[in-house]
Amino acid sequence: MHDFNGRRAIVTGAAGGIGRAIIAELQRSGASVAGIDRDEAGLAALGDMATVTADLADVASTRTAVGAAIALLGGPVDVLVNAAGVYVLAPAMRVDVEDWDLNQSINLRASFFAAQAVIAERKAASATGPMAVVNISSTGAYRMGTGDAALSYGASKAGLIGLTIAMAAEWARENIRVNVVVPGVIDTSMVRLMDDPEAGQAWLDTRVPLRRLGRPEEVAKAVCFLASDDASYITGTHLVVDGGYLCV
Ligand SMILES: NC(=O)c1ccc[n+]([C@@H]2O[C@H](COP(=O)([O-])OP(=O)(O)OC[C@H]3O[C@@H](n4cnc5c(N)ncnc54)[C@H](O)[C@@H]3O)[C@@H](O)[C@H]2O)c1
DSSP states (O other): OOOOTTOEEEEESTTSHHHHHHHHHHHHTTOEEEEEESOHHHHHTTOSSEEEEOOTTSHHHHHHHHHHHHHHHTSOOSEEEEOOOOOOOOOGGGOOHHHHHHHIIIIIIHHHHHHHHHHHHHHHTTOOSOEEEEEEOOGGGTOOTTOOOOHHHHHHHHHHHHHHHHHHHHHGGGTEEEEEEEEOSBSSTTOOGGGSHHHHHHHHHHHOTTOSOBOHHHHHHHHHHHHSGGGTTOOSOEEEESTTGGGO
């Protein structure tokens, strides 16, 4: 377990399967955490913690939400995890502008503007301590293996890997590290693979060397490592958490 005592963190996508696991892991390690999501009921179910309901597809709302989260935490944050995401599917010839924009605006654009807002508040507070941003991409950046029509999603997640490298280069001089976790197929409501358990398991048996879905907690551990001081010389890189899916 990493030591986040005295650290403040914001997690977007806080009501989602992976976001919830990241929050639990950060809290267990001593961090004060604020969660942002558009799902108000999902945030309420997190219990007694700082939460902000916001639509991260909108940049102005993203800035307002980050400001509100920092006010609830009582100061600038040391960790930002961008875990909000959507999985809008359509075959290439049927991708329309709305589908395209939804994937890009949340999976890619919101990750940048949330970080920009967090860093603006940090500068305003003249904070200079170590800070970490962790983005959440997907093996969909490399491969459309489950058969889903995920071209636009994959493009947004590939963009996020490039964005992570650019953010890391830009902000390193300000003592800010930026990395990205690349999950494979993880057991959350986003994934429909096991709707047909037999076909789902057959796919896992042939395509994923560890032959099972990943658990949100396994993604959370990787996120917390990259966010922690144990990763103090790691920036601009990606960490794949996929049970070996990209190996075969
Ligand atoms: N589950 C997987 O297999 C998998 C694999 C690779 C990457 N990922 C990525 O991990 C991240 C978390 O996904 P998850 O599996 O927990 O899915 P999830 O659907 O459980 O969680 C996503 C969360 O993002 C929130 N969100 C979506 N649009 C939003 C918006 N406009 N404003 C604010 N919040 C918004 C949702 O309300 C939800 O709580 C996503 O970026 C996803 O793309 C998931």
